[in-house]
Structures are given as structure tokens and as C-alpha cells.
Amino acid sequence: MTDKNYLDATSTVGIYAEILLGILRYVPVKNTSSENEYQRKLTKVLKFEKTHDPDLFRACIDLLEDTQYAIDEVFENGLITKSDSHGEKYLRLYGVLNAYYLQLGVITDLARLFKLRGLKKIRDDLKFTKIIELRNKLGSHTTSYLHAGSEEEPDFYRLAQTSIDKWGSNLGLVGRKKDIEEVDLTANMKEFTNRVEDILDQIVSKELNSRTFKKEHFEWLKLRHDYVKENRLNRN
Structure with a gap:
């Protein structure tokens, strides 16, 4: 399989996660005599604040990949596959909604670790997206939902079972x-994912433009970054 074949089969967020893992692996750290010393030097080279931050970085990468x-x-198969069971519809719906909520935490942590400007705005822009609102209404605070900025008593929500189709195009x-509030699941998934890609690109661009890697390592990272940039440009 060529690099292009592999990248063509991998989602944009998945490729960004791979680049982040490459940065963690390839960032130059001098040889040390102990694990603690290595961790300390790695923290300094990455410009993180706490010695466990590189481990948090790795946890964020893994969770980003898993949720994606x-x-x-x-995105590929929708909420209904061959089994066409009520249980699977709900399992896939609740699962994908909570995957997005987990990504909200991951992206916030990554933006903090890499000191992106406007951290509060980054988190708020993601937190107040429709997909996170949908997650809170259906997958978390379903019977005790508080409307932002409202002093009304908590609301409660249920999903109209007959409104669930393969792509969640008209959830009620x-x-x-x-x-009845009608929501297009796929459209709101795409909106959040586009925002995630924007933030990941800020992080990756910042790191690749401000660090020195071995030639072969930089080429490996740049190949992937050039691919996602071109892919996103063509998609838009």
C-alpha cells in the first residue's frame, strides 16, 4: 500500500492524530540516564508545564483516534446497519454523541498544552455547537436540561422514535x-468535525513551523500535513 492509498483510507482527524503522535515521537530529546530525566527533558522540549503533560498529550492522541x-x-454507515434493530439505532446515536463530547475535552486539553491563543473562545465555540447541545439533551442531561442564560426550571427531552432514520436527517x-425540535445529525456532525480540524491544523502548523526535526522525520510529518491541507482545500 502506498502512502497515498493509506492516507486516502484514513479520515482527516485520524491523520492529524498521526501527525501529533509523530511530533511526540520525533521531537529531539538528548539521551538521558533515567526515565524521570527523560520525562523532564521531554516536558521542557515540548514547552509543557508539568512533567505528566507528555503523558496527557499521548492520552489525548489515543482518545482522539478512538473517538474518531x-x-x-x-459517517460511513449511519445509525442503521443490516441488523436494523431499535437497540442498535440508540447505541450508535448515543455513542457518536458522547464521542463528540469526549473530543471537546481532548481538543481543549490539546489547545491548552500547545498554548493556542483564545483558549476560552476555542472551548466555548465547541461547547456551544449544536452537536454538543444535542448530546446534552439526549445523551446526558435528558431529564434535567438547563437552557443557557435562562432562569426557567430545567427542561426535559425525549427522542421521537419514528424520527430516527439511517442518517439522522430529521431527528425529532x-x-x-x-x-418538536428537528435536528439534522449528519450536518451538525460535519460542523463540529470541521471545527476540530481547524484547531488541529493550528497546532500542527505551529509545531512544524517552530521546531527542527531530523530530515526523514520532517518529511514524514510534512507529507501528511500537505495531504490534509490539500484535501481540506479541495473539499471546501
């Missing part, structure tokens, strides 16, 4: 006032 597998599965949320 779930998200890519729904019924609240306390019995009004």
Missing part, C-alpha cells in the same frame, strides 16, 4: 412544552 473511529463509522426532540 466511532464518528467515522457513523420533544421537550417539556411539547414543541
